[in-house]
Amino acid sequence: MPRFLIRTLLCVLAAAGLSAQQTEVVLTATSSTKLVLAMTAPKATGLDDASIAAEFTAVLRRDLDETGIIAVLQERLPVDGAPAKAWKEAGAQWLLSTRLTKAASGDLKLEASVLDTAAESGLFSRTYNANKVVPLRYLAHYLADDLVGRLTGEKGVASSRIVFVRQVSNGVKELFQIDRDGADLVQLTRNGSLTLSPTVAADGRLAYVTYKAGPPEIWGQRRKDGPHERLYPASGAGGMLSSPTWSPDGKRLAFVQGDRRGNSDIMVLDLATGRARRLTDSNGINTEPAWNPNGNQLAFTSDREGGPQVFLMQDDGSNLRRLTSEGLYNASPAWSPNGAMVAYVSRFEGKFDLFVYKLGEGKAYQITTGVSTSESPAWSPDERRLVFTSNRFGSSQLFTTDLSGRQIVRLSDLAGCQSPRWIRGR
């Protein structure tokens, strides 16, 4: 029911947005106007209409909707086979035609082409061949990613995944991953203990904190697809450990180490030498390190001036400056993939909302509003959306939002999720 409401709301918003030509979009990464795309019904061989509708058309439509830059024309569609002019008059700028073929072997083939309705010329054409183990959904994702690439020059993120923490029983939390569209849930760890704070390097290497030995330890993969091993401490107990975060080059791991006097500090571990260096000066809580894309600065949360606020510093601890100025509780910074924005959460009237600080403007924009809390923002690889947790439909589920905060989509109905991280590939 709530899902239906949201959908309806989104349709209304999309319609309103279309008629108003998206003039009131506050924040988008590149463009504030959406390209209007119309889809003709896929021509199919060897596949039934129901599975195409469910696993291809619906998936592609959702993928394109969530790009935030392509609007799929839904109403007053001309009949299939109508001339380009008719589609143009209906409002479509691009006309997508697809042909799906399922061979007797089970292998899939997707031929897609896009017609520019104004110039009446083809501007995209590609054939996708997929082995029978690849679900039809993935073809829709690949096509959506290429259409975004054709439009913006950067591939979309429909075929990306989200790694997150989920409670499996009282006191036991494990890492899971799920496709960006909520399909294909996979459990990544089986520690039977608290397992927290996942981080995924650009090459897919995982690191996280686990309490499986009693005190917390940082575990992860030293090489791509390698075994999970203890990364820190090398031996003995390391005190309070949390928030491991791979540097963009994957060679260093920022993390947090707490001492017995109650301080917690940002540390950086060099994986090659095994040496850890302390960047902050043991003056209260310093946590939640987030690298900038160059790997030479870190955003983090500190209570050095009273309540938690977001600070920035160089990767040697120098040039420390406070980023957030409004509000009494700002935390959970996430530096955007292109480096121009920092997402964070701010507490107001007992719940949290997502904010994005634009470094160029020196200004923060509120993304989410409402009575429910929104926490743990993480950027999509293309910087167009944020994944976060919210209790708006129950206990801490995963959602994504565009940067205007108007297109909020529930990723899955799994409860008890936290600390999502959004990464390319699967």
Add this chain to the structure above:
Amino acid sequence: MRYGIYVVPAAIVLTLGSLACKPPKTAEQIKADTQRASNEGYQAFKDGKPRATNPYVTNKEEPYMAQGWNDGWDKAKADQEAADKAAADKAAADAKAAADAKAAADRAAAEEAARKAAEAVKETVHMAAAKALMNIHFDFDKSDIKENDRPTLQHIADFMKAFPAAKVEIAGNCDERGTNEYNLALGNKRAAAALAYLKTLGVDEARFTTISYGKEKPLCTEANEACWSQNRRDEFKLK
């Protein structure tokens, strides 16, 4: 009759000679005689006769008899000595085994007593711990020890002094509000606050370990202050 002079003395000589010179003994006879003498010697030792009573010493013609008797006597003596030694060894071994068994029993009893004592102590410690190790609580985003938790911490300090071997883990916890990571750091701060306070009460801080569970192990999960205030806590656990 002329020859009678020779024949008679010859007959006499032959007769006497044959009487005087017994035929030599065969090897079998010698062996049997020696065995007999040996048996006699063996029996003589058993009868308690000294070696000097060898009756064959005077028999110079059959020295093997004397030798056999002596050998028999010596063998009896050797046998006697071996038997004595075996008996002595056996007695010693029995005595040792008995002593060992007793020692083991004593040790087991002592261990049992010690275990019982330790268990009693442990039970006492646990009972005292159950009474003394109560949670303390904190205000939102704070790690200051509250006035009304001071008696609780004093009880914990008293407990630590009463049981100098006891070791305790202090676990800092938070309510569900706030980020996971910040709350882990805050939980660490709360555990450290209790540790510092207990140190001022004169307890060796090395007897405590600290751990933070942030907001990951709540006692209750409702979204209201009554529940949150329970969750913002330090737990003390006997290690």
